[in-house]
Amino acid sequence: MHFIITDASLARSRAIHLSGTKLVLALVGLSLVMMLLAAGLYHYVFLKGARERWPVVGALVRLVVADEFEQRDRFMRENLDAMARRLGDMQAKMLQLEALRDRVSGLAGINPNDLKVAGSGRGGALVEGHAMSMQELQKTLDDLEKLTGEHQDLLTVMESRLIDQRLKTMMLPTQHPVNGPLGSPFGWRIDPFNGHSALHTGLDFQAVVGTPIQAAAGGVVVAAEVHHEYGNMIEIDHGNNLITRYAHASKLLVKKGDLVRRGQNIALVGTTGRSTGPHLHFEVLVQGVPQDPMKFLNAGRNAAPAAVAALATDVAAPRAVH
Structure with missing residues (x-):
């Protein structure tokens, strides 16, 4: 690309040749200058205007901030609702686990009523259609964690009892010692x-x-x-x-x-x-x-x-x- 610059007072002209590389570098440099000018304008107009409470700029800034807060609140609410649904699923599985615990306790020869723990069978704090706060969600999580630990301890006791019964069974002579008909009884x-x-x-x-x-x-x-x-x-x-x-x-x-x-x-x-x-x-x-x-x-x-x-x-x- 060629540029011709003419000086009328000196009646002279000057030709400038720009290659493709030089032209690209010139455009990049011009873009950087424009970005710096835009940043400076933003800093001066919006930030300074917001601090000094310029009427138009202050209202615009409040709108932008309110929109950001609304988006953040909507994002947090969607995540809380998703976590609440997952907590509901966990509590349903916990109720199934309690029913399974009662059946296994019968196999272990343990009275299920003696294994009831605090909070058993309550179902949890979730209410359908109720939007949970972060504090309610954290409390429900803590309750589930405590209940899970108690169930784990109880299942460990029942497992030990079942293993003990299995060992006792294996140590009792209940298998026929030989393949043959019975002759004289005891x-x-x-x-x-x-x-x-x-x-x-x-x-x-x-x-x-x-x-x-x-x-x-x-x-x-x-x-x-x-x-x-x-x-x-x-x-x-x-x-x-x-x-x-x-x-x-x-x-x-x-x-x-x-x-x-x-x-x-x-x-x-x-x-x-x-x-x-x-x-x-x-x-x-x-x-x-x-x-x-x-x-x-x-x-x-x-x-x-x-x-x-x-x-x-x-x-x-x-x-x-x-």
Whole structure:
């Protein structure tokens, strides 16, 4: 681009050539000057006018400020309404959690009325159609946080109770120790060797030699030996003064001190010791007193929590042979 500048007094002219780059730089410089002038004008007219309360400028500034406050208030109100709706959803879920807590407490054997906490079942402070203030919203959040902590503590207690019940169930001999039909039951019978009446202190399961014998519950092997009457015999301690005995085995698969789990193969059926044929003689002893193993096996077959709990109580305080 060419510019020609003519000086009339000197009768001279001067040509100026601007390339594309120089022209762009000139426009940028001109734009910066205009921006600075505009900023200076704004500072002088609006800020100075607002401070000195010029009539027209003051009214304009008040309109601008009022519009900004209105937009900010509308933004905050929309966010408060959104948070209030989310709080309503949280409170609905909290009520569902309370119902679930009552059902789980029943499974844990805990009276739900004993687990009621402050604020339970109130539903919260939200009212449909009521615009909440920031203070009301914060108070509701604090109440929910407190209620959530209380429910967490209660659920932790119930979880511990359920785990304890599960462990007790796993330590009760409720699984059949061998796959075979029942022969002689627990109780008084005629002894097959001397023909006299005698107490049969266990159950006899008929099975062929070599049939696996399984642990009726988890525990620790306290005896794996040859007995003059029981033959190859295993005793497992399940805790709480409860021991199971497996007799007349042909082969022992565990040794004293082994930790066994429910259903683990511990021996093979045989006819060793005082035996008239291949079978498993299975006993349950509580504090050294023989108990009828069938009540344990029936509890395992029914899988009823109440029956297992009653059985655990009975194990904790046996009174007589039954």
